[in-house]
Amino acid sequence: xxxxxxxxxxxxxxxxxxxxxxxxxxxxxxxxxxxxxxxxxxxxxxxxxxxxxxxxxxxxxxxxxxxxxxxxxxxxxxxxxxxxxxxxxxxxxxxxxxxxxxxxxxxxxxxxxxxxxxxxxxxxxxxxxxxxxxxxxxxxxxxxxxxxxxxxxxxxxxxxxxxxxxxxxxxxxxxxxxxxxxxxxxxxxxxxxxxxxxxxxxxxxxxxxxxxxxxxxxxxxxxxxxxxxxxxxxxxxxxxxxxxxxxxxxxxxxxxxxxxxxxxxxxxxxxxxxxxxxxxxxxxxxxxxxxxxxxxxxxxxxxxxxxxxxxxxxxxxxxxxxxxxxxxxxxxxxxxxxxxxxxxxxxxxxxxxxxxxxxxxxxxxxxx
Numbered sequence: 037x038x039x040x041x042x043x044x045x046x047x048x049x050x051x052x053x054x055x056x057x058x059x060x061x062x063x064x065x066x067x068x069x070x071x072x073x074x075x076x077x078x079x080x081x082x083x084x085x086x087x088x089x090x091x092x093x094x095x096x097x098x099x100x101x102x103x104x105x106x107x108x109x110x111x112x113x114x115x116x117x118x119x120x121x122x123x124x125x126x127x128x129x130x131x132x133x134x135x136x137x138x139x140x141x142x143x144x145x146x147x148x149x150x151x152x153x154x155x156x157x158x159x160x161x162x163x164x165x166x167x168x169x170x171x172x173x174x175x176x177x178x179x180x181x182x183x184x185x186x187x188x189x190x191x192x193x194x195x196x197x198x199x200x201x202x203x204x205x206x207x208x209x210x211x212x213x214x215x216x217x218x219x220x221x222x223x224x225x226x227x228x229x230x231x232x233x234x235x236x237x238x239x240x241x242x243x244x245x246x247x248x249x250x251x252x253x254x255x256x257x258x259x260x261x262x263x264x265x266x267x268x269x270x271x272x273x274x275x276x277x278x279x280x281x282x283x284x285x286x287x288x289x290x291x292x293x294x295x296x297x298x299x300x301x302x303x304x305x306x307x308x309x310x311x312x313x314x315x316x317x318x319x320x321x322x323x324x325x326x327x328x329x330x331x332x333x334x335x336x337x338x339x340x341x342x343x344x345x346x347x348x349x350x351x352x353x354x355x356x357x358x359x360x361x362x363x364x365x366x367x368x369x370x371x372x373x374x375x376x377x378x379x380x381x382x383x384x385x386x387x388x389x390x391x392x393x394x395x396x397x398x399x400x401x402x403x404x
Contacts, residue, residue, distance in 0.1 A: 049093040051085050056190070057093075057100055058082060064104050075099060076342035091290040095339070097272055111195040112169065112187040114153025121149060123268055130264050135203050135211075136253035139167060147173045153183050156199055158253065159245065164214055165253055167199060168245035184244070189220050196246045197232065201275040205267065208258040214249055217241035266292065285321045286332060293336050300360045301336060304329050338374040341367075345383050352379055 058068050069079040075095050082088070082096075101107050101119075108117040128145045129138045139156050146155035149172075157170035169192075171180040184192060196216060204211045213235040222239040229237045233246075259267070270292065293301050307329070308318040322328055337359050344355045356367035371379050 049088045049090050051087055054082055054088050054093065054096075057096060061100060061103065066103055071096075071099065071103065074343055074347050076339040089287075091287060094270070094272055111198055112154045112184060112191045113151065114183045115151045117151045121151070122271065125149075126264055126268065127261075130257075130259065130261055132257055134253065134257060135206060135255050138203065138206055138257060139253065143170070143172075154180065154195075162250075164247050164250055166245040166247045167196075168243050169195070184219075189218065189223055192218065192220075192244050193229065193232075196244065198272075198275050200233070200246055203253075205275075206257045206259050207255045211248065211252060211255070214247045216246050218244045220244075284325055285318070286325050286327050289318075289322070289329070289332055290336070293332070301333050334370070334374065337370070341371055341374070341379070342382070345379055346386055355379070 058071075061068050061071050068082075072079045072082050075092065077092065088096075104116075105119065106116040107119055107121050125142055125145050129141045132138045132141050136158060139158055143155040143157065146152045153172055154169050155172050156167050159166040159168055169180060169184060171183070200211065200213065213233055215236040215238060216229070216233045217238045219241050220239065226237070226239060289307055292307050304315050304318060308315045313321075319329060322332070340359060341355060344350050344358065350358070352367065353364050356364045359367060361367040361370070368378055371377070371382070375382060377385070
């Protein structure tokens with residue numbers, strides 16, 4: 037998978053991360069065009085060289101994990117990680133009292149989890165506390181150095197970035213880093229890593245780790261099973277652009293909508309409660325950002341509708357019901373408003389494109 041997403045203050049993901057994600061899809065033999073269109077965007081849009089919204093990148097990232105059957109999130113793992121592993125790890129640690137206890141319990145989970153060969157490791161010294169890498173307790177014969185060398189700088193960076201984001205979520209606030217250290221030379225884009233971690237970044241160090249102030253891992257875990265349920269529905273979005281960041285309210289609303297389009301999107305009452313504000317405040321702040329709650333819901337519905345039409349055999353009535361429309365005619369009107377075409381016209385265009393591609397492949401096979 038791709039490297040840790042470089043998230044800017046305006047909720048955009050660097051186009052270099054989009055390229056890395058597409059490259060991972062192609063390297064595993066999958067069609068990047070089908071991958072893009074399943075999320076309601078074209079391959080040309082993803083290859084245009086512009087930054088991508090964190091919400092869309094989060095959906096693409098999650099789809100990539102499902103497609104590649106690897107939930108390692110581009111992290112150092114030592115092998116493919118089965119679907120559901122991240123959820124089970126979070127459930128395993130959710131009742132731990134402190135951040136340090138969470139890291140320790142997560143390491144114990146990874147010791148017995150198939151596929152994972154690396155775990156986080158707490159390092160204490162006189163003036164600071166760090167989290168680095170350690171090998172799991174297994175008999176595979178793989179050394180930690182072999183695994184890290186095979187993973188490469190980007191996966192090492194991703195692992196440390198994601199662990200910092202996850203621990204910050206458990207703490208309910210961004211945990212300040214003293215510095216980040218890597219045991220390899222500075223890559224070509226290494227100067228930009230300081231902006232990603234928001235702290236000094238050093239290379240050619242003894243080992244790769246994130247370094248905190250002393251005793252920072254004694255901070256309490258402020259999350260519970262209910263908040264974890266919300267978090268998991270929008271993962272990995274909240275690891276890419278953490279919810280405690282000073283970002284647009286619309287991005288936070290999209291994070292709460294999550295990626296499960298088989299359920300109805302939550303209403304303004306539920307979302308405002310989750311965000312700790314009144315419905316009127318929610319609507320006013322969204323208006324100040326040039327959008328509205330209904331527009332955000334429509335955007336999600338559009339993406340879901342395109343996905344259902346492109347990747348399933350669901351009837352129009354079934355799709356309308358999944359998207360929360362009481363009548364299929366209302367779904368047709370909305371889809372035309374969103375895309376300029378009816379669902380029937382859109383599906384027909386996809387069929388024609390697929391037929392054209394198949395004919396082209398047949399022609400190429402006859403004339404190598």
